Structure formats: structure tokens, C-alpha cells
Amino acid sequence: MNTKLNKSDYVILAVFYLISVTLSIFDYLDQKATLLEYLVDIPMYVITSFLGVLAFMYIIIPKYLIKSKNYILFAVFGLLVITLIGVVERIVGFSTANNDWSKFPDTYNLILYGIFNGSDSVGLVLGIIITKKFYESQTQISKIKEEQKENELKLLRAQIDPHFLFNNLNTLDSLIDSNPKKAKEYINRLSMIYRYLIQTKDAEVMELANEIEFSKNYIFLIQTRFGNDYEFTIDKNISLVDKFIPTGALQTILENVVKHNKSDGVTPIKTSIQINEGWLIISNTKSKVIAKTESFGTGIKNLKTRYQLLSDEKVQILNTDTKFEVFIPIIELST
Structure with missing residues (x-):
């Protein structure tokens, strides 16, 4: 209350x-x-x-x-x-x-x-x-629970998006002949992602450390598929013990980075994940290439809705001509 x-x-x-x-x-x-x-x-x-x-x-x-x-x-x-x-x-x-x-x-x-x-x-x-x-x-x-019920199906569909699977299978197909060793690692990372999605599908929040490990596997898929078009850095400035965020929050932000920013082939899209006291800050440079996919902002909107039940803090957005930043409150569960 x-x-x-x-x-x-x-x-x-x-x-x-x-x-x-x-x-x-x-x-x-x-x-x-x-x-x-x-x-x-x-x-x-x-x-x-x-x-x-x-x-x-x-x-x-x-x-x-x-x-x-x-x-x-x-x-x-x-x-x-x-x-x-x-x-x-x-x-x-x-x-x-x-x-x-x-x-x-x-x-x-x-x-x-x-x-x-x-x-x-x-x-x-x-x-x-x-x-x-x-x-x-x-x-x-x-009201929030009603909205969440509507969003649950969207979230589940996003997690097992057939386009996501199709794109990864195409990437895997090209790796099998050109780089079998990397193809094997790609399969391993992809299986870990789906195992994590299945295991956490009913969890409202997850430990930040687990979400970071999940994001590393997700970033591996992105960089394998797009090469040098995207660069990612993760800075851990605090201990991750007993720190939580909504399940899939990082995936939502990383999806948005790739979905709405296309590299021109020369300058990569740089994304930093900073873990500070109280906040997880995801910042990415913005592309000058106009994305073909129209943005409805549903991912961020759903994340903001979930936070209304989880924390007094709110998700904050900083959007400039050259940079897009999302500030996600880190949740510390009381015992």
C-alpha cells in the first residue's frame, strides 16, 4: 500500500x-x-x-x-x-x-x-x-493483475518466438559447415537459454546473477549472428548477492536494442550493462539506420506495469538523439 x-x-x-x-x-x-x-x-x-x-x-x-x-x-x-x-x-x-x-x-x-x-x-x-x-x-x-494476465501470453510467445528460433536455426545451419566447434557451442548456449526460459516461466523475479548469466548467453547468440555489428560490456560495481529483477527484464531490453538499432556496417551499436547500487542501467548508442520494425513500446510498458507490484521505484527512460538508457530498479526482497 x-x-x-x-x-x-x-x-x-x-x-x-x-x-x-x-x-x-x-x-x-x-x-x-x-x-x-x-x-x-x-x-x-x-x-x-x-x-x-x-x-x-x-x-x-x-x-x-x-x-x-x-x-x-x-x-x-x-x-x-x-x-x-x-x-x-x-x-x-x-x-x-x-x-x-x-x-x-x-x-x-x-x-x-x-x-x-x-x-x-x-x-x-x-x-x-x-x-x-x-x-x-x-x-x-x-487492475495490474488483469493487465498482467493479458501480458503473460505475450511474454510467453515472445520467449518462444518462432522467428527467434528460425533465425537461430539459420545461423546454426551456416556454422555447421564453416565452424563446427562454434556451432556446438551455439547449440549449447541456445539450449541453456530455452532451459532457463522454461525453468523461470512462472517466476515473477529472479536473482540478478542468474539474469546476468542468461544475458551472456543471449549476447553470444546476437554476436554470433550479427558479427561485429553489436558490442556489449557488463560492469558489476556491487555484489549481486540477494539482488533481484523481474524475470526476463534484461532479455526485453536486449531484444529492443537489436530490434530497433541496425548497424551501418562500420560503426557498431554499443551497449553497456552497469550494475550500480539500487539500479541496473542498460545504455545503448542509437543507430542512424531507420529500423524496418515499427516500435510500439510494449516491452518497456509491460516491464513498467510489473514494477507497480514489485517496487516503489519506477523504471526510468532517458532517450536522446544518440543514446537510449533504461534504468531498472534492483529489488532487495525482505525476509
């Missing part, structure tokens, strides 16, 4: 506080409150309540409930925030009402009042926002 407040959340908060302030004004009229109470108590309630909502939505819930699933710390810090808000409101309210400080509650009663009053100030509006967020997240998940 995304706990960051959006425009509609702020609208709900504004309506809620408008109603609450209106009811508070009528309540203060019945109590014949002083002008100071109107000017201080009511704004103080809105400010402390709103700050409490922000504390829960931006710190307590994402850090202790969603990320670390530490329910004890979630309860402790949640109770502390609620108590602090209630205590502050009690002190301010007592002060503006010109009460006798000798009658101010002792520490025990002040804490109890803080818990009850803070829960009243923050609990209702926070419950409304969380309920809305939960409904939105469930709606988004349902």
Missing part, C-alpha cells in the same frame, strides 16, 4: 477538518468559551491532528509496519505520537481556559488523557485515510 498522501487525500482531510472545526465552534458556543480558546484551541487541534496523520503515513506505517513488519515498534511509536498529541492539546486547552494550575492533572492522569484525546484527534481521520488507501491499493492491484 502506498502511504504517501495524494491530492484526493488532502481534499478528504480538508473536508474532515472543516466539519470538525464547525462542530467545535458550536461546542465552544455552548460552553461560552473565551476568544482565546477559539483562536488557539481549534487551530491547535487541526495542526496536531494533521501532524499526527503525517507521522503515521510517512514514518510509522511505512517504516515499522510495511517495510520491517515490526509490530511492537509500530505500536510503541504509534502510541507515543498519539499520547504526545493528546498531552499537548490538554496543556494548551488548560492554559487558554484560564484554569487553576493547581488542579492540573497529575502525570498518570495526564498520560491517560493524552492517549484518549490523541486517539480521538488522530484516530478517526487516520482511519478514513487508511481505508481509502487500502481500497485504492486493492483496486490498483486488481
